Amino acid sequence: MTQLPQSTERKMGLVIDLDTCVGCHACVISCKGWNTENYGAPLSDQDAYGSNPSGTFLNRVHSYEVQPDQGPAQLIHFPKSCLHCEDAPCVTVCPTGASYKRVEDGIVLVNESDCIGCGLCAWSCPYGAREMDMAEGVMKKCTLCVDRIYNENLPEVDRVPSCVRTCPAGARHFGDLGDPESDVSKLVAEREGMDLMPEMGTKPVNKYLPPRPKDQVEDQIDILAPLLAPVAEEPKGFIGWLDKALEKL
Amino acid sequence: MHPAPSVIIFTTLSGLGFGLLFFLGLGMPDVTGWVAFVFFVIAYGLSVGGLMASTFHLGHPERAWKAFTQWRSSWLSREGWCAVIALTVMGLYAIGAVFLGQKWSVLGVIGSVFSLATVFTTSMIYTQLKTIPRWNMKLTPALFLSFGLAGGALLAGQTRLAVPLLLIAATIQALYWWQGDKAFAKSGTNLGTATGLGSRGEVRAFEPPHTGTNYLLREFVHVVGRKHAEKLRIISFLLAFFVPVVLLFLPFNHFFALIAVVSHLAGVAVSRWLFFAQAEHVVGLYYGKR
Numbered sequence: 202m203t204q205l206p207q208s209t210e211r212k213m214g215l216v217i218d219l220d221t222c223v224g225c226h227a228c229v230i231s232c233k234g235w236n237t238e239n240y241g242a243p244l245s246d247q248d249a250y251g252s253n254p255s256g257t258f259l260n261r262v263h264s265y266e267v268q269p270d271q272g273p274a275q276l277i278h279f280p281k282s283c284l285h286c287e288d289a290p291c292v293t294v295c296p297t298g299a300s301y302k303r304v305e306d307g308i309v310l311v312n313e314s315d316c317i318g319c320g321l322c323a324w325s326c327p328y329g330a331r332e333m334d335m336a337e338g339v340m341k342k343c344t345l346c347v348d349r350i351y352n353e354n355l356p357e358v359d360r361v362p363s364c365v366r367t368c369p370a371g372a373r374h375f376g377d378l379g380d381p382e383s384d385v386s387k388l389v390a391e392r393e394g395m396d397l398m399p400e401m402g403t404k405p406v407n408k409y410l411p412p413r414p415k416d417q418v419e420d421q422i423d424i425l426a427p428l429l430a431p432v433a434e435e436p437k438g439f440i441g442w443l444d445k446a447l448e449k450l
Numbered sequence: 451m452h453p454a455p456s457v458i459i460f461t462t463l464s465g466l467g468f469g470l471l472f473f474l475g476l477g478m479p480d481v482t483g484w485v486a487f488v489f490f491v492i493a494y495g496l497s498v499g500g501l502m503a504s505t506f507h508l509g510h511p512e513r514a515w516k517a518f519t520q521w522r523s524s525w526l527s528r529e530g531w532c533a534v535i536a537l538t539v540m541g542l543y544a545i546g547a548v549f550l551g552q553k554w555s556v557l558g559v560i561g562s563v564f565s566l567a568t569v570f571t572t573s574m575i576y577t578q579l580k581t582i583p584r585w586n587m588k589l590t591p592a593l594f595l596s597f598g599l600a601g602g603a604l605l606a607g608q609t610r611l612a613v614p615l616l617l618i619a620a621t622i623q624a625l626y627w628w629q630g631d632k633a634f635a636k637s638g639t640n641l642g643t644a645t646g647l648g649s650r651g652e653v654r655a656f657e658p659p660h661t662g663t664n665y666l667l668r669e670f671v672h673v674v675g676r677k678h679a680e681k682l683r684i685i686s687f688l689l690a691f692f693v694p695v696v697l698l699f700l701p702f703n704h705f706f707a708l709i710a711v712v713s714h715l716a717g718v719a720v721s722r723w724l725f726f727a728q729a730e731h732v733v734g735l736y737y738g739k740r
Contacts, residue, residue, distance in 0.1 A: 204523045219647075229659070254662050261659035263736055265641070269651035276656060279645060281736065294578065296517035296526035315516055318509015321526055323669065324451075327581045327639075329733035332665040338509025395646040398732065400638050401580055409646055 205292055209307035212379030213345055214285050214406035215365065216388055220413045221372035224264055224278030228364035228373060232260040232282070232343075235363035240348045241313045245336035257334045259283070259343045260364055277412055280373070282364070283330035283343035284397065284405035285309050291322035291331060291342075300340070307379070307406060308347055313339045327401045350375075378406050451582065452672045453726035456506040461572060462719045464500025464533075465594060467493050468565040469602025471540050475562030477553060478608055486547040492605065494537070497568075501533060525578055529571035536564035569598040576725075583633035584729045589626045596622045597690075597718055604714055607707065609698050616698075616714075620691040623721065627683060634730055634740070644735045655738025670731035671739045679728055682720055690717025 236259055237244040246256030260282040268274040285302075289309050292300045299315035300322050302308070311322075316339040323331040323340060331342045346362035349355060359366060365373040376385035385408075388394070394408030423429075436444050470493040473479075474486075481489060505511040518534075520527040540561035546552040573594035576585040596619035603612040641655065642648015694710040730740045 226659075255664050257665070258659075261664075263655065263659050264657035265645055265647065266654045266656040267647050267651045268654065275650075277645075277647060281659075290580070293523040294526065294575075296520050296524045296530065297513065298516070298520050315513065316510065317513045317517060319517075319526065320507070320509075320669065321575070323666070324731070325579055325581060327644075327732045329666045329670075329736060333509060333669075335665070340509075397646055398639055398643050400643060401732075411646065411650075 205287075205289065205302055206304045209287075209302070209304055209379070211306045211377045212285075212287070212406045213306040213308055213350070213376070214378045214385075214408070215282070215345075215362065216374040216376070216378070216385045216394060216408050216410060217280055218372040218374070218392075218410040219277050219279065220392075220410060221370045222262075222278040222280060223370045223372070224262055225369065226262050227367050227369060228280055229258060229260050229262055231363045231367035233258055235346060235349070236341075236344070240344050240346075241311070242334055242337035242339055242341070244341060245334055247335050255335075257332050257341050259330075259332070259341060272415075272417065275412065275415060280364070281328060281330070282407075283309060283345075284328055284403070284407040285343075285345065287404035287406060288402060290325040290401075290403060294321045294325045296321070308345045309342070310344055310347065311340050311342060313337070316340050327398050327403065328405075345375075378408065451726045451729040451731060452669050453723050454507050456503050458719060458722045458726065460500045460504035461594070461725075462500070462715065462722050463496045463503065464572070465569055465598045466601040466605060466715065466718070467495070467497025467500060468533075468536065468568045469598035469600070470605040471497060471536060471565040471602075472562045472599065473602050473606035473608060475540060475543060475558035475560075475565060477555065477558060478606055478611075480553075482547050482551045482553070484548075486544070489606070490540075490544040490548065493540075497533070497537065525571055525574040529568060529575060532564050532568040532571050536561055536568050539564060566595065566598070569594050580637075581732050582729050583637035583639070583732075584630040585725075586637075587626070587629060587633060589622060589629055592622050593619075593626045597721075601714055601718060604694060604698075604711055609702065613695055613698050616691050616695050620687065623687065623690075630728070637732075639732045639735070641735045641738070644732065655736070658737055666733055667737060667739075671734045671737065672727055673739065676728060679724060682724055686717045686720035686724065688717070689713045690721060693717075 244257040263279040297315045299312045318338040361375045365375045376383045389408045392410040543557045546554045573591040577590040600615040600619040641653045693713040697706045697710040
């Protein structure tokens with residue numbers, strides 16, 4: 202059904218720490234690796250070894266430069282995948298009922314055998330979270346690794362989305378954002394986690410933790426600095442003569 | 451947005467076709483027999499031809515029937531229903547008019563209402579998208595409906611109605627461009643809100659996620675054709691409205707009428723091309739593009 206549930210029992214999602222992300226793209230690769238051989242159709246590549254390669258990815262890492270009014274610019278790595286919105290426009294636009302939001306955990310999924318590949322859900326998503334697979338002709342998106350998180354065949358430590366399990370910097374966290382007592386909710390409260398494009402009214406479940414302020418470089422780096430100033434300001438002796446002679450030329 | 455030929459052909463042709471069906475259902479022109487047959491063949495050729503073209507951009511056209519299931523929430527599904535109801539009801543009406551010389555006017559009115567509803571639901575597929583500020587305007591349905599009615603009146607040979615309807619459509623088109631050019635800025639979405647980093651300073655896309663292209667860039671970031679947008683607007687305006695109106699003021703003959711229709715069709719197609727090519731999706735912001 203492409204009508205959204207009134208509410209979901211849990212709001213499973215990701216918290217992404219923009220302060221910690223180092224932009225290594227390991228989450229991109231592990232996501233592609235896991236999801237190309239598990240839930241649904243594989244994530245195909247086109248012209249993978251040719252001059253114009255492209256392919257389906259459920260998670261991509263952008264990098265942005267932020268230039269404050271004063272001080273040096275800051276580089277921020279920015280992983281982006283489906284935000285599993287509470288008011289997901291991609292679900293309601295779907296004409297076939299292929300796109301749906303689960304009542305039990307709020308995960309937005311695509312039933313690929315019902316998808317006609319019209320692309321309207323991708324049009325309606327402000328975040329670019331949905332990509333049409335060119336080989337399969339169906340819409341692919343982040344499943345929050347629905348085939349890992351409840352999978353009792355995996356060791357418990359692995360029952361998190363592949364990107365979270367892989368992140369070497371600990372910049373990705375997984376949990377129930379509907380429960381104010383969960384670790385992820387506390388993290389969001391403490392670090393003032395934010396929504397992307399809140400004006401779109403999508404109410405994203407995934408939150409982004411803003412980068413912490415950087416240390417400010419003072420004018421005077423060290424109290425000893427004045428003592429380290431060059432002692433001889435004007436060259437003397439032979440160098441002084443040479444300097445003057447060259448000036449006159 | 452990528453101006454896919456399939457959607458341009460679809461919205462252009464089916465808009466005209468359903469516009470013509472609207473007038474035929476109201477008995478304008480009041481025809482039966484062979485003349486009615488020709489009119490209905492043209493109307494069905496355009497509307498069904500357009501609908502067929504729209505299936506070409508689907509990944510799985512063989513499952514298209516499933517699109518009838520979600521009429522409660524999806525405008526695309528509602529469009530499917532309206533189109534099927536309009537074509538079925540008008541088909542029955544056409545049988546009466548062509549073969550039995552009967553005018554089942556109640557059926558005709560129902561068919562007309564659903565023909566117009568089809569054009570409206572098509573326009574709502576685009577209007578509902580907040581992600582594309584240029585489409586997310588009340589003028590979008592007005593644009594589609596006024597084009598459908600003007601083109602329909604022109605095809606139906608309703609010269610008296612066609613002139614004012616063409617002028618109304620021309621006005622809405624001009625307003626649509628004027629308001630549309632400001633829509634993205636007015637939406638308040640920029641790279642700052644997209645990344646949530648806007649309050650910290652000026653945000654610039656530093657490095658894309660990959661060196662090549664991807665589905666999102668191919669589908670949503672189309673900058674190539676915008677270069678000639680101003681010229682194309684003038685061409686579209688002249689072809690869609692100016693030429694037909696001038697021709698309608700000349701003494702009627704079938705050749706002029708044909709030129710007027712072909713010119714209008716070409717003008718609407720150019721307008722539709724611009725409708726897609728100039729539409730900017732907010733996802734482009736993430737890539738530092740519009």
